[in-house]
Amino acid sequence: MWSFSEIAKNIDLWLNDLVGSTWALVLEMVIAGVAVIGLFAALGLVLVIMERKVAAWIQIRLGPNRVGPKGMFQSMADTVKLLVKEGMTPDGADRLLFNVAPFIAMIVAMLLMAPIAFAKDFQLWDMNIGVLYITAVSSLSVIGILMAGWASNNKYSLLGAMRSGAQIVSYELSGGLAILAVVVLTGSISLTDIIKAQENGWWIFKGHIPVIIAFIIYIIAVTAETNRAPFDLAEAESELTAGFHTEYSGMKFALFFLAEYINVFIVCAIGATLFFGGWMPLHIGNWQAFNHIMDYIPSSVWFFGKTFFLIFLIMWFRWTFPRLRIDQLLNLEWKYLLPISMINLLLVTLIAILGWHF
Amino acid sequence: MYRETEIIKDAPQFGEPGFGDLVINVGPQHPATHGVLHLIITLNGETIKDIKPNLGYIHRSIEKMCESLTYRQFIYVTSRMDYLSAHINNHACALVVEKGLQVEVPERAQVIRVLFDELTRIASHELWWGAMAMDLGAFTPFFHSFRERETINVIMEETCGARLTMNYYVPGGVMWDLHPDFQKRVKDFITLYKKKIHEYDELVTGNIIFQNRMKGIGYISPEDVISYGCTGPVARGSGVHSDIRKVSPYSIYSKLDFDEVLETGGDSFARYVVRIKEMHQSIKIIEQLIDNIPEGDFQAKTKAVLKLPKGEYYQSVETARGELGVYIVSEGGTTPYRIKFRSPGFSNLSALNHMIKGGKIGDLIAAMGTLDLVIPDIDR
Amino acid sequence: MTNEELKVKLTELLPSATFEEGGEWLNVYIEPAALPAFAKQLKSDEVLQFDFLFCLTCVDWKTHLTMVYHLRSTKLQHAVVVKAKLDRTKPEIETVSDTWRTAEFHEREVYEMFGVHFLHHPDLRLLILPAGWEGKNPMRKDFEDPVNMIKL
Numbered sequence: 001m002w003s004f005s006e007i008a009k010n011i012d013l014w015l016n017d018l019v020g021s022t023w024a025l026v027l028e029m030v031i032a033g034v035a036v037i038g039l040f041a042a043l044g045l046v047l048v049i050m051e052r053k054v055a056a057w058i059q060i061r062l063g064p065n066r067v068g069p070k071g072m073f074q075s076m077a078d079t080v081k082l083l084v085k086e087g088m089t090p091d092g093a094d095r096l097l098f099n100v101a102p103f104i105a106m107i108v109a110m111l112l113m114a115p116i117a118f119a120k121d122f123q124l125w126d127m128n129i130g131v132l133y134i135t136a137v138s139s140l141s142v143i144g145i146l147m148a149g150w151a152s153n154n155k156y157s158l159l160g161a162m163r164s165g166a167q168i169v170s171y172e173l174s175g176g177l178a179i180l181a182v183v184v185l186t187g188s189i190s191l192t193d194i195i196k197a198q199e200n201g202w203w204i205f206k207g208h209i210p211v212i213i214a215f216i217i218y219i220i221a222v223t224a225e226t227n228r229a230p231f232d233l234a235e236a237e238s239e240l241t242a243g244f245h246t247e248y249s250g251m252k253f254a255l256f257f258l259a260e261y262i263n264v265f266i267v268c269a270i271g272a273t274l275f276f277g278g279w280m281p282l283h284i285g286n287w288q289a290f291n292h293i294m295d296y297i298p299s300s301v302w303f304f305g306k307t308f309f310l311i312f313l314i315m316w317f318r319w320t321f322p323r324l325r326i327d328q329l330l331n332l333e334w335k336y337l338l339p340i341s342m343i344n345l346l347l348v349t350l351i352a353i354l355g356w357h358f
Numbered sequence: 359m360y361r362e363t364e365i366i367k368d369a370p371q372f373g374e375p376g377f378g379d380l381v382i383n384v385g386p387q388h389p390a391t392h393g394v395l396h397l398i399i400t401l402n403g404e405t406i407k408d409i410k411p412n413l414g415y416i417h418r419s420i421e422k423m424c425e426s427l428t429y430r431q432f433i434y435v436t437s438r439m440d441y442l443s444a445h446i447n448n449h450a451c452a453l454v455v456e457k458g459l460q461v462e463v464p465e466r467a468q469v470i471r472v473l474f475d476e477l478t479r480i481a482s483h484e485l486w487w488g489a490m491a492m493d494l495g496a497f498t499p500f501f502h503s504f505r506e507r508e509t510i511n512v513i514m515e516e517t518c519g520a521r522l523t524m525n526y527y528v529p530g531g532v533m534w535d536l537h538p539d540f541q542k543r544v545k546d547f548i549t550l551y552k553k554k555i556h557e558y559d560e561l562v563t564g565n566i567i568f569q570n571r572m573k574g575i576g577y578i579s580p581e582d583v584i585s586y587g588c589t590g591p592v593a594r595g596s597g598v599h600s601d602i603r604k605v606s607p608y609s610i611y612s613k614l615d616f617d618e619v620l621e622t623g624g625d626s627f628a629r630y631v632v633r634i635k636e637m638h639q640s641i642k643i644i645e646q647l648i649d650n651i652p653e654g655d656f657q658a659k660t661k662a663v664l665k666l667p668k669g670e671y672y673q674s675v676e677t678a679r680g681e682l683g684v685y686i687v688s689e690g691g692t693t694p695y696r697i698k699f700r701s702p703g704f705s706n707l708s709a710l711n712h713m714i715k716g717g718k719i720g721d722l723i724a725a726m727g728t729l730d731l732v733i734p735d736i737d738r
Numbered sequence: 739m740t741n742e743e744l745k746v747k748l749t750e751l752l753p754s755a756t757f758e759e760g761g762e763w764l765n766v767y768i769e770p771a772a773l774p775a776f777a778k779q780l781k782s783d784e785v786l787q788f789d790f791l792f793c794l795t796c797v798d799w800k801t802h803l804t805m806v807y808h809l810r811s812t813k814l815q816h817a818v819v820v821k822a823k824l825d826r827t828k829p830e831i832e833t834v835s836d837t838w839r840t841a842e843f844h845e846r847e848v849y850e851m852f853g854v855h856f857l858h859h860p861d862l863r864l865l866i867l868p869a870g871w872e873g874k875n876p877m878r879k880d881f882e883d884p885v886n887m888i889k890l
Contacts, residue, residue, distance in 0.1 A: 323495025587840030
């Protein structure tokens with residue numbers, strides 16, 4: 001059957017034959033880098049048009065419908081506009097930090113691509129500390145935002161960046177604890193092992209109510225971590241005009257914009273991996289016939305299907321909920337989500353020790 | 359036209375009061391001020407310490423302008439004050455001229471005026487509802503409210519020929535008769551409205567985040583409401599009996615069956631509920647009148663050149679935002695000697711600092727949303 | 739309270755007040771110096787209770803200025819108009835913003851439009867006009883601005 005892992009293997013063999021193993025490795029790294037950047041661009045385009053279409057659907061309107069068939073090329077036109085627009089640096093800004101900040105945000109999002117398994121045996125880097133790597137790197141994204149806010153020499157930007165700092169640092173906790181629930185059940189922090197463990201059923205079904213709670217907390221926490229409504233306080237446009245990226249324009253703004261969407265994709269991909277089995281098809285216990293039919297659907301379709309379902313969920317939040325206030329946001333985390341996820345983790349541990357899960 | 363913004367001179371040192379304060383100019387170009395309102399706010403972290411409104415960015419000196427316009431002309435300028443309740447502004451001016459001339463307005467014209475007033479009130483509240491939800495970060499309600507508002511605009515366009523500044527009222531009645539489709543369109547609108555209004559509650563009112571943002575925010579006591587001269591839904595949200603349609607009824611409001619909406623919360627949520635319920639009351643008024651529009655003239659016969667007798671005339675009406683008063687001093691000529699518009703937004707805005715001091719930036723936006731400020735109405 | 743009753747009651751409070759009738763409401767003319775005390779009495783008196791200042795403005799009569807205060811009682815629903823004549827060259831009157839808070843903004847508007855100085859006002863600055871308009875008083879009858887003023 002057609003699969004990504006076969007293609008990758010064939011390319012690997014062909015390169016080894018052609019230029020020898022050292023150069024093959026170098027070339028493969030280049031190919032991987034180009035592929036990640038390409039995926040970035042493609043995902044940015046797709047997610048922006050998806051967001052606009054979902055928003056339009058929720059808001060009883062048509063959405064973009066002029067550029068290309070059904071407006072599908074609208075985000076291309078937007079990209080061209082952003083590319084040719086002047087990227088201004090305000091007077092009094094810290095020029096170095098101001099110009100570096102969007103790249104930091106971008107690089108963090110790119111780094112997070114490494115351990116994600118896009119299909120069966122198709123992964124950039126199958127590291128044994130996958131979950132740890134993800135939680136560690138994703139906390140770096142706050143640095144880009146703080147840099148942007150501080151360097152802009154704008155009070156709105158500074159307020160937005162400070163809000164975002166407080167928010168990301170606090171929601172990291174319950175997000176991490178929610179991930180730990182799955183790690184405890186699997187007994188491994190390697191993403192490959194976590195996916196393998198879901199061969200006979202996804203954790204969201206196998207883990208009883210505690211895992212469902214962990215999933216809900218995870219979704220709330222990542223929505224907050226990616227600064228999306230209803231937690232978009234860092235860029236709350238009715239309060240802080242555009243928050244930390246008020247002063248950015250042109251491609252520098254586009255990088256922030258893109259990084260936000262890529263972050264959404266990544267957290268949803270990780271959510272899909274942890275709770276919905278990543279590329280693993282829907283398997284139910286030992287119903288052999290059913291499982292076999294499900295295996296016919298390619299693993300990449302499973303992965304992207306689950307991821308985009310979660311992305312749709314996050315978009316749905318954005319277009320329905322009003323924004324929280326900053327103190328309510330922190331209250332929600334420190335007074336509700338954190339205690340709940342701690343107790344939940346205890347419950348999950350109990351289930352794991354006693355082997356109550358399926 | 360550019361005013362130097364206020365910056366803290368001689369910045370306080372550590373330990374002195376005011377150390378670490380941040381002065382932010384919210385506006386004149388800001389997404390939440392819905393126009394060119396300029397607030398100079400002093401922040402300590404996220405907490406608001408002081409708000410100083412700075413007005414005049416859209417000041418056109420309508421009062422001075424009216425001094426050189428005749429009594430037929432000046433009505434149309436007033437549509438541009440509170441453009442969201444243009445009909446009701448015109449109504450106030452028409453009433454004050456009629457009071458001076460002692461013209462009896464035909465029954466049909468009065469009914470038409472009340473119908474349009476109430477449609478305007480609904481349209482204004484619809485826009486407020488959407489814009490306020492947008493201030494709180496929810497975009498979708500805006501489009502839902504515009505679905506209903508659009509049908510009202512179509513009704514207005516058919517009869518008055520315009521969608522925003524209608525200029526339909528003249529001293530003595532209305533400019534021309536209703537469009538033949540008017541009754542059918544309004545009935546269609548009522549059907550649509552009743553079918554969709556529950557969505558408003560599902561989407562916004564019942565939302566837990568929304569309630570947390572609104573309840574207890576921007577509290578103002580009944581005594582302060584009266585002292586600050588707040589009127590309209592702001593006053594009624596604090597339980598102050600202030601609906602001009604009930605306090606001193608004009609036109610045919612005394613004959614109609616409707617309730618003055620009073621809430622006692624005094625916070626943003628109470629003001630929100632008042633406006634939502636007011637829309638229901640307006641629908642109730644329209645339902646009473648739409649099948650009973652009397653036949654007859656739509657305009658009383660008036661002279662071509664109007665001259666108000668020497669004296670002073672005051673008329674207040676209830677616009678969507680509160681009490682609009684028109685005060686005319688006449689010297690007996692064809693133009694007013696002095697005219698003063700007591701606009702509801704101006705007084706409501708003056709209470710903003712009192713309401714919000716000590717709150718967060720988010721509270722400012724939420725409370726400002728429930729004040730329903732229209733900047734041309736404040737600046738005039 | 740009817741206008742007649744109001745007249746009797748107000749004469750008791752301020753014997754120097756003169757009255758003018760004919761309009762919808764009773765007009766009371768008072769001396770500017772008597773205003774602050776009179777305002778407090780109007781608000782606190784049991785049978786008057788004028789707690790709502792719904793309009794505050796000024797009229798330029800070319801020879802003098804007249805301050806006009808429209809008052810209503812939200813409990814008793816009667817209204818009165820208080821007027822005070824001011825000297826046109828040096829208009830000064832005590833503020834009533836400590837009695838009715840709404841007067842603070844309205845007085846600032848009258849200050850910039852008519853140049854009336856409100857003594858003891860907490861924050862008497864330009865409100866609507868931009869800086870540089872102090873002392874120009876655009877709402878006075880003799881104000882001329884050849885650039886911005888359109889006359890029909």
